[in-house]
Amino acid sequence: MKAPGNHWSLMLWHQDSLIMNTDLWKAISVAKREKHRKLFLNYKSLCKFPPELLKDGGSEYLEHIYMKMNSLTTLPDNLGQKLPNLTELYLHSNNIAVVPEAIGTLVKLQSLDLSNNVLAILCPEIGQLKSLRHLRLANNQLRFLPSEIGDLKELQTLDVSTNCLTTLPESLHLCFSLQYLAADRNHLADLPRQLCMLQNLNELSVTSNSLKCLPQDLGRYPELQYVYVDNNLELYGLPSFLYNKVIGHSGCGSSVQSEEMKLSFTNRQLTITVSEEIQTIGTENDTVPPLQEIIMRTIYNFYHTSKKGLDPLSPNSLPRNLCELLFYPLGHCHHCSQPMFTIVYPKCFPLTETPMAALYNGRTKMCFVAYCCSTKCLQVFDLLS
Template sequence: MRLTCDVELVNRLLPSFNLKKASRSCRAQVSLGKKPASSSKDGALFLMVCTAKDRNGVKFLVKGNIEQIFGKFVSDGKATIRIRDPQQDVCISKADPLQLKNILNLIHQASQGKDLDRTALSALTPASARQVEKPKTKMTILTRKDYPLTTTFPSSLESLQVSQCSMKRIDQRILQLSKLKILNLSHNSLQSLPESYGRIYSLYELYVNNNQLTKLPISLCRSSLSTSLVVLDISENQITTLPLELCELKQLVTLKADKNDLKSLPATIGKLIHLKSVSVAHNKLAILPAGLTRLQLDHLDLYCNPLELQQTESVIMSQLTFPTLVECCARSIKKYRVPYTDEDLFPQLCQYLDSARHCWCGNYCFQCCARYIATVDLRRVSATVTAWDNVGTKLVPVEAFLCSQNCLTKFQNNSVAYWK
């Protein structure tokens, strides 16, 4: 029986001599078994703790030598085994709860002298370096020769960077790293991102800048990353449009899309309520969505985009049309927040519902609406703005929509009310 965990050996005699040892645990292997060459009948059971500094291990006799086992937090992978001689406590943490429970049960039985001959016990041999090394949580690969072709990625990885390796597609082994939190695949030759993200459930930073991507797949926005991704960097690619589904990345805080071929931003970008930093410099944006004004950003970078101001403060570009039955139903679904998935509706209808536009009154509209362009000072949107300076201000054109004749009339009577 072997258990890999963190262990701290505490000498209980130190306080009586006014001595105190700094509390520090290390990666270790805890084994329960008999010494090599011991017979099965008279061989005594020992508890052995092997660490990286002492791979031969420290052995504690079990029978009649276990004073108490503290297992209140065994479900959290924590327990303490109190030894009589020597007077030490074996403090276990970061252990698998099920394995920990099993070994504690065997230790308890062995301490009372019960027969464990039918139980498969470990031979008390020195641990290998791999068994007591601290799990690797970070890996950086900057050349092709360092890329692991014959070996696997450590399953304990939390941060992985693979750059300058001419990678054309993401290795499926990377998508099986369930503990991965930061994935950096910048400066490669990626032409597309995968449709499925395997066992990656808690990724909060994704860097795919400096690649050859032409689009951002919808699957990325609707995967498990939709509730975990905080930072997304897709700058220096060849992306021409961002899907509306991007706004399903509910926890997104930082979006970097510099040096692409973007001609527009998602109309529903205002749904990203946690967004604090947006960088879309060196693109082809001529107009911004009105939803952007709903955000409270810390930084907004629009440098080197062909944003052109209108001659007048607001211009109505198209008139209202009579709403269709489909639009009436869609407006009701969005208004009353009726939940829907791809299993409930056709994908085309889901995409139609996701394309909902916000009117200045707060209601939703789709195809049947009046489109207009207004001028907005970006200092209302972000604390720090990088953009073309227009006579000392940061004025840009934004595109917005009016859902009804009533909203259109109010807009015509006072077109600047909403933007004050």
């Protein structure tokens, strides 16, 4: 025999559930009947997508659906068919583990928020959302992003913070409209150099990762104004193109440097890691760059000055890694803009000697690192002039 208290609690819960279901059915019915564009279903304790919403007609007028703080675990396969005009789907704080392939049928979707769920995989069909402008995936369990994300040409906002990412896809540079990229609190060891080609990127936040170096060209385009790399403990060098940008780097350069490091150079007892793609670090005594570098620069200049449509390279002309470098160089000389492919001539400018130092009062070991293409540029370039 159940205790009276438990009996009344069960009755009250059942009564509340009936009231909630009645309110839910009423809200959906009114929205469909009156052809509403917005439907608010936040905090409704939903365990599945309401079937009433996808039955009969009326839902085709909906453009915005908000379903925050429910218990959804997946989405129905016929969303695109039943909600053809949907532009915003807000699913923050649910238990969604799987996004069906049918998500790609929401051809008018502009904003998708799947933050605070339990996603481990993002299906490649996400790339079919050609109208998508804002994609928020923070606080999930994603280990990688599909390369198809590069098909989102209209994407302006991408937030993948607090996941399990170890890398970002190189195809992100094809998201030409991207303005805001956040990948805080992941396990990123580096960033693809292709990110530097995002000419519209205004803010980049990659705090609390495992970064030891940043792409040389980061900040080369003037649109990038805000860069946050705080709490990357083994990051000691900032690309000189970030000079005079708004930079957050609290907690960087604060760890004991590891003996096992990528290619690096030492300046004033400070060891700065550079990209493992760099084959050689040049010094003031190196008067001639390596032959491979000279050849790559020659081919690059010929390719980019030749008449439109003339391709001097066949698919087998160069090894694959060098062919990729030809289109996406490691960086450009801060002094003369010469592209660099295998070698750099680094020159450090301690933060304590720059205007940024006033913000930190000498409490940091960070340096700006200018990457030059030759001994000549290395000797004449001065970041502070």
